[in-house]
Amino acid sequence: MSAEAADRVVGLVAALRAHGLRVGTGETVDAAEAAAVLGFADRAVLREGLAAALLHSPDQRRVFDTVFDLYFPYGVGAPQGEPRGRDDLRERLAAALADDATALARLAVEAVDGFGGYGSSPGADGWSSYQALERLRPQTLLARVRDDVRSRGGGPGFTDRLLEDEIRRRIEVFRTLVAGEARRRVAERRGRDEIARRAVAPTADRVDFLYAGKDRLAELRRTVQPLARKLATRMAARRRRAARGTIDLRRTLRGSLSTGGVPMRPVLRRRRPVRPELVLLCDVSGSVSGFSDFTMLLVQALHDQFTKVRVFAFVNRIDEVTGLLEHGAADPAGLGDRIRAEAGLTGHHGSSDYGAALGEFTERYGDAVGPRSTVFVLGDARTNMSDPNLSALGRIAGQARHLHWLNPEPRTLWGTGDSAAPEYAELVAMHECRNAGQLGALIGRLLPV
DSSP states (O other): OOOOHHHHHHHHHHHHHHHTOOOOOOHHHHHHHHHHHHOSOHHHHHHHHHHHHHOGGGGGGHHHHHHHHHOOOSSSSOOOSOOOOOHHHHHHHHHHHHHHHHGGGHHHHHHHHHHEEESSSSSSEEEOOOHHHHHHGGGGGGHHHHHHHHHHHSSSSSHHHHHHHHHHHHHHHHHHHHHHHHHHHHHHHHHHHHHHHHOOOOOOGGGGGGGHHHHHHHHHHHHHHHHHHHHHHHHHHHHHHHHHOOHHHHHHHHHHGGGGGOSOOOEEEEEOOOOEEEEEEEEETTTTHHHHHHHHHHHHHTTTGGSSSEEEEEESSSOOOOHHHHHGGGHHHHHHHHHHSSSOSOOOOOOOOOHHHHHHHHHHHHGGOTEEEEEEEEEOOOOOTTTOHHHHHHHHHHSSSSSEEEEOGGGGGTSTTBBHHHHTTTTSSOOOOOOHHHHHHHHHHHHHO
């Protein structure tokens, strides 16, 4: 393997690590050996070989594919020759969408080369996939490609829907290829490492709950069961260690008197591990709802680790949704909608009111919290300028064994605008919890054994 190829493999591994993927020295060596055996003539084969050597789960593939395109592009620099006109390129794109999907990658290079550059310096100052796609408008070719395929023997009826879905899929593939080509050219100008660090979408467990779209939230829900299994294993291990006990120094030294002061038989201070009772108070309003829904699903998956689990949802009123959570476990995508539809969570207005919700909880459900209870409050602590009702939170803290607040907002935003996070943090341990990775670490660390 050449030095340049080795540098590309090392750069690829470094970029993957920067995005949270665990890639060890052994996997790096395997990837280098795979690249040496497979060669660089067939890029698709190389991609699959490196993915097999470096990745541990399917959800890492999105990050890998984007970074791979930066370090192992189709080619270096723009294609030779002047780009052809827009109409000519659209003609060839329509033909490729109809029956030559392998040509899409080449056409994506031409599209960026001819229509994606901007600026006045030679070779353009930058490259924009949006600009190239806006000029070509491949989505407008759907009807034309469909009619072309049908004229070659495709029949009308139900197959038309399947045909349109396939053409839409190919158009989306082309759009992705154009975006990758534009990103590659920017990387050539600014440096691959910088682009790999800043312009690659993170893995699902590192996506901020507050900014995750529907597709990323769906991807997040698929990580609930694996994360729950990992946390359950970790909690079981902690219980086993706790069952063994710690050294009781006083009793150990007393027993050592018979051996001349040598502690031959350490005496352990044993304690009986107790599974905690868990209570969740979840704000399900606005953008916070994605965070609350995911956490509720995670706790539901971990229910065997607790003696009792009770879940309460609120906006400006609070209601118990434990039963809805259990019944909705088979439909995680619709859990939030079901809770908001069937539970009484809003009064005269639809905005969050932490003070009213906490006060109602202490009045209606105060007996849900006892000396064995660990309580988690989930929400951004934004009160919409209403009374935060600190006394109600203080009463919950006085009844519970542990009380924690998980806040999906960055710590730098606490106390800005209508955020009462600093006031609540004086009464309860408040933790920044912006993504699934942080949530898993906090749940594993904060839950008692």
